[in-house]
Amino acid sequence: MNAQRIREPQSGVRGRLAYGESMALHTSWRVGGPADRWFEPADREDLSDFVRQLPDSEPMSWVGLGSNLLVRDGGIRGTVICLKDGFDExxxxxxxxxxxxxxxxxxxxxxxxxxxxxxxxxxxxxxxxxxxxxxxxxxxxxxxxxxxxxxxxxxxxxxxxxxxxxxxxxxxxxxxxxxxxxxxxxxxxxxxxxxxxxxxxxxxxxxxxxAWLTKRRATQPVGKPTAGSTFRNPQGDHAARLIESCGLKGHRIGGAVVSAMHANFIVTEAGARAADVERLIDFVRAEVERQRGVKLQPEVRFVGDAA
The missing domain is CATH 3.30.465.10 (Uridine Diphospho-n-acetylenolpyruvylglucosamine Reductase; domain 3)
Structure with a gap:
């Protein structure tokens, strides 16, 4: 944690404030290093007061369920805000x-x-x-x-x-x-x-x-640690079709695996690191471009520092 960059708000907060919070607890891939500071506001007033008192130089990120997010193993600098109770009506x-x-x-x-x-x-x-x-x-x-x-x-x-x-x-x-x-x-x-x-x-x-929910359960690795669709669909085509046509279903790097059920999903296994996921994403992109001439664009966001 960068102690010089982080300082307490001038007045107390009523929500949950934690330091060095593991982002693996808050992403659907279940990987990622620590956030310097993690804040779950108690209500709107608590959120407003907290944000208003942050230093202008403080980096600020917002996270929901972390389902389209790859947090690198070195974690996130600054403050991460997560809205929960009181913001879900x-x-x-x-x-x-x-x-x-x-x-x-x-x-x-x-x-x-x-x-x-x-x-x-x-x-x-x-x-x-x-x-x-x-x-x-x-x-x-x-x-x-x-x-x-x-x-x-x-x-x-x-x-x-x-x-x-x-x-x-x-x-x-x-x-x-x-x-x-x-x-x-x-x-x-x-x-x-x-x-x-x-x-x-x-x-x-x-x-x-x-019907869509039934299809999803039959064709996607529901219940496994994934971030949903990994790549955007290119114009007039589907990322899953391109990846599968390159023979990449089941391809593995460390604890990250291209799903055998749906090629546009990457699944993590026990012991996986964010670096495994990122390397696998880079490999899939390179192979699809080499074999099919298409440059896939990630749908997931990459944040944080490498280990």
Missing amino acids: IRPELAVSGSRLVQAGAAAHCARLAKTCADAKLAGLGFLIGVPGTLGGALAMNAGAHGGETWDFVESVEVLFDDGHFEWLPKAAFETGYRHVVAPAGFAGFTAARLRLDADADGSGAADMK
Whole structure:
């Protein structure tokens, strides 16, 4: 830990504050070195006070379920913020001219959000049933599946700025694209969103969601340590098809393995290190480019320092 860079906020906090927190406890790959400082705010006021008192030079990262994140073995410098209790409420009750606005906290699990909306007979977010993260993470990367993307449904988002104030911003304040989101200056993190959905009049949305969930369980390594899809799908093709066509299913580097069930998933085994995952990602990219002439782009984010 860089003790000179880290200093306590000027007043006490009510949430959980820890030092040298293992990021392997907070990522779906179950690998990663320590965060200099880890903070789980008790509520909005606690979060605002904490962020406002951080030094301007303090690096700040936000983590949800860590499901699209590779934290290197040397860990993360600065402060990592994780929203949990108090930031996961879902309210599918705001009626607006023929459609409805669902307000949800950034810590709401994507699968729970999809199911809650389906139970309220609202269509559109069924694709989130297979996204293994939180709404905040889905907003940060414009998560999507089955032809739907998170920002397709965003009406507005609540964000925290790095001076500690909250503000609701319209969708137009952000630049969004395929797995790509650019936030305005001073942005620290997402805390909530309002999503515009139509009524699922004939129940087809709920039926689609159930079908996608069944397919996911049959074709993906559900329940194993993965980060979901490792690579973005290139235009007009699928990363899994390209990887499998190169004979890479089951390929291993250390404790990281290309899933034999779905080639776009990398699974970690006991004793795996983040370096194993990163080396395997680099190897798969190089082989697909060598054999198929396609440069795959990772869908996962790499953060932190090497060991």
